[in-house]
Amino acid sequence: MTFQCANLGRVDYVPTFEAMQTFTTQRTDLTPDALWVCEHSPVFTQGLAGKSEHVLLAGDIPVVASNRGGQVTYHGPGQVVAYPLLDLKRAGYFVKEYVYRLEEAVIKSLAHWGVTGHRVTGAPGIYVRLDDPGSHRPLAQRPQQSTLGISPEFSGLGKIAALGIKVSRHCTYHGVALNVAMDLEPFSRINACGYAGLQTVDLSTIGVQISWQEAADVLSQKLLIYLAP
Numbered sequence: 376m377t378f379q380c381a382n383l384g385r386v387d388y389v390p391t392f393e394a395m396q397t398f399t400t401q402r403t404d405l406t407p408d409a410l411w412v413c414e415h416s417p418v419f420t421q422g423l424a425g426k427s428e429h430v431l432l433a434g435d436i437p438v439v440a441s442n443r444g445g446q447v448t449y450h451g452p453g454q455v456v457a458y459p460l461l462d463l464k465r466a467g468y469f470v471k472e473y474v475y476r477l478e479e480a481v482i483k484s485l486a487h488w489g490v491t492g493h494r495v496t497g498a499p500g501i502y503v504r505l506d507d508p509g510s511h512r513p514l515a516q517r518p519q520q521s522t523l524g525i526s527p528e529f530s531g532l533g534k535i536a537a538l539g540i541k542v543s544r545h546c547t548y549h550g551v552a553l554n555v556a557m558d559l560e561p562f563s564r565i566n567a568c569g570y571a572g573l574q575t576v577d578l579s580t581i582g583v584q585i586s587w588q589e590a591a592d593v594l595s596q597k598l599l600i601y602l603a604p
Contacts, residue, residue, distance in 0.1 A: 378459075378599055382591065383413035388420060388439055388450060391458075395548040398460055402546060409460040410598060412591050415450035419565060422446050422539055429566040436561055443539035443549035445499070446569030453557035453577065455591045458550040459602055463542065467604045470542055474499065477551050480597040481536045484553065487593050488583045492535065500568065501536040502529075508581040533576030534567060554578065555590040 383391065391413065398409065419430060419438045422445035429447045430438055436449075450456060463473060481501045482492040490508045492501040504510050514532075536553045554577035562575040578585060 377407055378602075379407050379409045380595060380599075381409065381411050383411055385414050385416065385452065388415045388418040391415070392439075392441060395458060395460065399543050399546050399548050402460075402462075404462070404465070406462075408462060408465075410595060411458040411460065412595055413456050413458075414452055414454055414587060415456060417449075417451040417561060419447055419449055419561070420539075422448075424569070426569070429569050430564070431566065432564045434564060436564070441539070441549070443541045445537075445539040446567075447565045448537045448539065448552070448567060449561045449565060449575075450552060451557055451561060453555050453579075453587060455553045455555055455587060455594055456550065457553075457591075457594055457598055459547055459598060461547045461602060462545065463547060464545040465604075466602070470540075473542075473547060473602075474538065474540065476601045477538055477540075477598070478536075480594065480601040481551060481553060483597045483601065484590075484594045485535070487597075488578065488585065490535075490578070490581065490583060493532070495529070495532070498529075498568070498570070499538045500534050502532040503535050503576060503581060505531055505533045505574070505576065505581075529570065529573050533574045533581075535576050535578070535581075537568060551594075553590060553594055555585065555587055 417436045420441045422443050425446045485492040493514050541549045556579035557577045567573050
């Protein structure tokens with residue numbers, strides 16, 4: 376599989392979203408897959424499942440409706456956003472495995488910097504232990520969904536990467552966002568991914584001091600490896 380890779384730099388969310396839609400609508404069976412990597416100007420994006428009450432105080436940050444899966448999240452400077460534009464039929468795997476491979480690329484990227492990323496059942500994205508980010512000790516399977524509708528339990532965990540995808544005519548767009556060295560304050564203005572009190576962290580907060588470009592390079596390399604057929 377050959378990806379056409381593009382580093383878009385810092386770009387606004389809406390024109391990038393529209394460009395992904397156009398690319399996906401116009402692509403044919405012969406169109407090469409692409410990997411776009413960028414960072415966005417500050418923006419809250421609402422997924423298809425998003426509820427307005429999860430935006431607590433947008434303030435001066437715009438809120439944009441998106442057609443990706445999931446709830447509300449924040450994009451801003453210091454975050455690496457990767458958009459694989461991938462023909463799943465040609466790649467030979469289905470959506471569930473695609474999500475697994477996206478997460479695996481993030482986990483392997485974190486391992487490159489000595490950080491252990493964890494999956495949490497029922498809550499897409501990658502999490503780290505706040506008290507010991509390098510610990511390989513497995514999590515208890517969390518969140519434990521309650522039959523009484525009690526919110527999942529994320530105590531001791533911080534979310535370091537968020538996933539949100541769209542598949543149209545077996546082709547993917549949107550993707551994954553890895554927090555590198557951000558102003559994390561805007562995350563306090565939302566219930567990130569629809570969970571009240573879910574803490575968000577970045578690599579800088581847990582002691583990994585790297586440049587945006589280094590993080591982008593490593594994540595891109597891992598995505599190219601783990602999204603291969």
